[in-house]
Amino acid sequence: MSDIISLLPDSVANQIAAGEVVQRPSSVVKELLENAVDAGASKITLIVSNAGKSLIQVIDDGLGMSVNDARMAFERHATSKINKAEDLFAIHSYGFRGEALASIASVARVELKTRESESEAGIHIIIEGSKHISQEMCSTSVGTSIAVKDLFFNIPARRQFLKSNNAEMRHIWDEFYRAALASPKIAFEIFDDKKLLIGVRSSNLHQRIIGLFGKAYQQRLIPVKEETVDVQLNGYIIKPEHAKKTRGEQYLFINDRYIRSSYINNSLRNAFEGLIHTDAFPGYYLFINLDPSEIDINIHPTKTEIKFRDERMVASIIASAVRRSLGLHHAMPSIDFESETTLNFKQDKNKEIKPPTIKVNPDYNPFKNKIQPVDAFSRDELVDRQMEFYNDGPKDSSGSLIPEESRSEKASYETYIQIANSFIASSMKSGLLLVNQNLAHQRILFDELIQKNDDVQASSEQLMFPESISLARSDAELMAEISDELNESGFVISQLGPDTFSVSALPHGIDLQNNSIAGLLESILEEFKSSAKLRKDFRKSVILSMARKLSIPEGRVLNQEMMQRMVSGLFQSSNPEIAPDGRRIFRIISSDELTTLLSKD
Ligand code: ADP
Numbered sequence: 239m240s241d242i243i244s245l246l247p248d249s250v251a252n253q254i255a256a257g258e259v260v261q262r263p264s265s266v267v268k269e270l271l272e273n274a275v276d277a278g279a280s281k282i283t284l285i286v287s288n289a290g291k292s293l294i295q296v297i298d299d300g301l302g303m304s305v306n307d308a309r310m311a312f313e314r315h316a317t318s319k320i321n322k323a324e325d326l327f328a329i330h331s332y333g334f335r336g337e338a339l340a341s342i343a344s345v346a347r348v349e350l351k352t353r354e355s356e357s358e359a360g361i362h363i364i365i366e367g368s369k370h371i372s373q374e375m376c377s378t379s380v381g382t383s384i385a386v387k388d389l390f391f392n393i394p395a396r397r398q399f400l401k402s403n404n405a406e407m408r409h410i411w412d413e414f415y416r417a418a419l420a421s422p423k424i425a426f427e428i429f430d431d432k433k434l435l436i437g438v439r440s441s442n443l444h445q446r447i448i449g450l451f452g453k454a455y456q457q458r459l460i461p462v463k464e465e466t467v468d469v470q471l472n473g474y475i476i477k478p479e480h481a482k483k484t485r486g487e488q489y490l491f492i493n494d495r496y497i498r499s500s501y502i503n504n505s506l507r508n509a510f511e512g513l514i515h516t517d518a519f520p521g522y523y524l525f526i527n528l529d530p531s532e533i534d535i536n537i538h539p540t541k542t543e544i545k546f547r548d549e550r551m552v553a554s555i556i557a558s559a560v561r562r563s564l565g566l567h568h569a570m571p572s573i574d575f576e577s578e579t580t581l582n583f584k585q586d587k588n589k590e591i592k593p594p595t596i597k598v599n600p601d602y603n604p605f606k607n608k609i610q611p612v613d614a615f616s617r618d619e620l621v622d623r624q625m626e627f628y629n630d631g632p633k634d635s636s637g638s639l640i641p642e643e644s645r646s647e648k649a650s651y652e653t654y655i656q657i658a659n660s661f662i663a664s665s666m667k668s669g670l671l672l673v674n675q676n677l678a679h680q681r682i683l684f685d686e687l688i689q690k691n692d693d694v695q696a697s698s699e700q701l702m703f704p705e706s707i708s709l710a711r712s713d714a715e716l717m718a719e720i721s722d723e724l725n726e727s728g729f730v731i732s733q734l735g736p737d738t739f740s741v742s743a744l745p746h747g748i749d750l751q752n753n754s755i756a757g758l759l760e761s762i763l764e765e766f767k768s769s770a771k772l773r774k775d776f777r778k779s780v781i782l783s784m785a786r787k788l789s790i791p792e793g794r795v796l797n798q799e800m801m802q803r804m805v806s807g808l809f810q811s812s813n814p815e816i817a818p819d820g821r822r823i824f825r826i827i828s829s830d831e832l833t834t835l836l837s838k839d
């Protein structure tokens with residue numbers, strides 16, 4: 239019997255790949271726009287005709303291609319963007335698979351004109367269904383123009399499956415919006431044949447959203463911003479009262495790449511819970527930046543679904559930042575859970591928001607009453623507590639939990655229970671508040687140390703006797719590297735010799751717990767070693783290491799007073815929900831959840 243296995247001809251392999259990459263005209267739009275952005279264009283023009291079925295053309299003023307590259311660009315796995323496997327983990331460009339142009343050229347008639355700035359003349363290439371038809375020099379401006387005509391001309395079955403022009407055009411708009419939102423610095427225009435549909439100039443994100451979606455958006459956007467050690471979040475949400483009943487306005491970008499994540503989407507829904515109608519969708523334009531090695535964009539041919547190393551962490555950072563923005567922009571509802579069903583937005587702009595006061599019933603005894611006390615704090619009150627912080631500024635910045643002589647009247651009156659020496663529990667109107675004591679304290683200390691670090695002169699507590707410590711050589715080198723940061727946070731550390739240091743002061747108010755000073759510094763070093771490689775921000779890494787090491791660990795007994803200080807400190811912090819490393823600090827278990835929990839066998 240003769241051999242039956244043979245390699246597929248390239249043109250067939252390309253068509254198979256095209257089945258994944260090119261599903262409809264909008265897929266071509268996406269790939270061409272991304273290539274233009276990758277090429278460093280400052281202006282990109284998209285022209286479609288017959289909803290892209292007859293023509294999709296993208297013109298950019300980017301780098302252009304050399305004659306050889308222009309020919310190569312249509313080969314499979316031809317890419318200028320990666321050349322080693324490791325590059326896959328550090329992708330900053332949109333493209334990298336090198337199959338878009340080859341795939342497109344296998345199912346359409348493609349005409350390319352391109353010129354690099356160094357070349358006098360450009361090159362003009364025509365390819366139809368993977369076949370090179372012609373190639374000649376031409377005069378053209380610097381940059382690239384790719385026209386894709388008669389999509390699926392050679393696969394009638396695929397062509398038949400295309401939807402109505404309206405439907406295909408909607409998909410094209412989606413891609414156009416995503417590209418234009420992801421790169422506000424680049425000017426974009428879209429034409430239907432000769433008719434200009436939208437043109438937007440180089441601008442910032444805010445202006446870009448308004449440019450694309452209309453002037454009315456000027457009043458609709460609420461900024462969102464958050465930065466943890468590993469994740470930066472930026473963007474806008476649409477005020478809840480403008481939420482639409484269609485999913486249209488949900489734009490989530492990770493490292494400037496539009497992505498879909500049902501997990502993140504759900505947590506955003508939850509963040510808007512109670513603020514929008516149950517059949518409306520929250521609107522958002524959110525940009526997340528994190529280390530490219532934290533995500534895997536390679537799993538999906540069109541790259542709109544990506545794999546996260548820690549999707550939950552990212553989702554909870556987003557949700558908490560969004561809730562905070564909603565709170566800060568007075569969009570939080572005051573819902574009377576008892577009676578009302580309509581929402582009552584605090585929208586009056588002329589009215590200064592009063593810091594909410596926490597009314598409590600000091601006589602409350604859970605065993606005497608069957609009914610919940612009216613004034614126990616509710617979920618919204620958690621937000622209120624934060625707003626109190628924003629309105630009045632931080633009051634007590636000492637992260638120490640040692641009770642002060644004169645505690646402010648504000649301190650809360652709730653009763654706290656410690657569970658397993660690790661968690662603080664408290665009853666709330668809407669359920670059960672559970673706080674991880676260690677993470678709460680990390681958050682409090684982190685904020686405090688960051689603030690100290692920002693101050694010109696951090697306050698220190700002089701030691702009675704300076705302590706000298708000696709370290710292993712490699713640790714000593716590291717200590718020399720981070721000692722400036724430590725000193726800015728209140729340590730006074732000086733290097734005595736190659737391996738020895740003297741410590742003469744500690745940050746004010748820190749509790750050594752049972753650590754020796756040498757032990758403390760060694761464990762800060764250890765902490766830093768294990769985390770610093772992963773983190774971009776050196777200063778924050780040092781501070782996070784300190785916060786971790788100085789925080790009250792799980793397993794430590796806390797008395798009532800300490801628990802109160804911990805919880806009120808937490809809710810005055812910059813982000814009560816998320817620890818500096820992204821872990822969730824507290825959770826509220828609703829009474830519904832409790833009911834479900836208790837009814838399980
Ligand atoms: P990828 O984008 O994954 O690298 P493509 O098939 O989309 O693969 O493109 C192949 C190559 O062609 C790119 O790597 C790039 O070098 C070149 N190219 C494509 N479009 C452009 C453009 N608009 N400007 C400059 N070079 C381009």
Ligand code: MG
Nearest residue numbers: 269273333338
């Ligand atoms: Mg590409």
